[in-house]
Amino acid sequence: MKAFNEKCIDTPENFNNVHTFLRKMVTLTGQLQTWEFVRFEFWNRYEAPKSADPNFMENNAHLWNNEAGEITGLFISESGGGFFSLIVHPDYPYLADEMVTWTRNVWGEGKKKLNTDCYPYGLEVQALLDHGFVQDSHIGNTRRYDLVHTEYTLNLEEGFYIWCMAEGADEESKGELIEQIFSPSDSSPVKVEYWRKTLPSYNEELDLSVVDEKGRHVAFCFGFVDHDKGIAVIETIGTHPDYRQRGFGKAVVTACFLRLKEQGVTTAFITGFSAEANALYQSLQPVEITPMHSYVYEG
Structure with missing residues (x-):
């Protein structure tokens, strides 16, 4: 053809x-x-x-x-x-x-x-x-999660809650936390645009955060869904540097899994690159792990 x-x-x-x-x-x-x-x-x-x-x-x-x-x-x-x-x-x-x-x-x-x-x-x-091209290095892993046959339980410290953007979470402070984690060298005073909400697959009910009693964002993730295929990609996951190693990252992704199950989504994917991210995503009971390798050509 x-x-x-x-x-x-x-x-x-x-x-x-x-x-x-x-x-x-x-x-x-x-x-x-x-x-x-x-x-x-x-x-x-x-x-x-x-x-x-x-x-x-x-x-x-x-x-x-x-x-x-x-x-x-x-x-x-x-x-x-x-x-x-x-x-x-x-x-x-x-x-x-x-x-x-x-x-x-x-x-x-x-x-x-x-x-x-x-x-x-x-x-x-x-x-x-x-x-x-030559295979260079193992750079990360993509994990597949079976949301139908896996049981998930949400655990949170007292004084912390799951909020989604549909419930009135503060998008400005969440956007600033995302920038702080993923673009720490950018010290621009310009207000951060919350651009993810303009994406075709954005759903404010899957724009999730762990917040403290004052509504401050501690951890977050976004679930993006293809309802026709019954799959979701969970992308942009992070935890405030002062609140790591306390289970908040696991909690917010677990909350996302539970909401996805309610929406009829059967499969979710998460890709991780750092050792810390891979440890977190492994703790969420994946049913398949696929490595990703870099290939390089130098002419």
């Missing part, structure tokens, strides 16, 4: 098509890909607009389509440097070689180093190796 490739122009139609493709990939493969619908929403709403390049999306996202116009392959670079990702439709495994060739010779032209992260089952892995 013939495939055509083209730049991914920043249009609502292309956004919807890529979003649909990434959601469908979970059903087609039974596994999470290195890019899923939530990561794409984050990129489109937050990462891409930060770039000074007015054509950032078309310069750093590329599509392969079949004759019917359906997406069969996706190239995407999160920040436009040397890092990229490839997603290959399982019915078109032969595209992996063409996609890696394009990445090296077109997008990667002039770049001294290219790198990507892959799961072991990624269709792109062998093509990367064939084109001179």
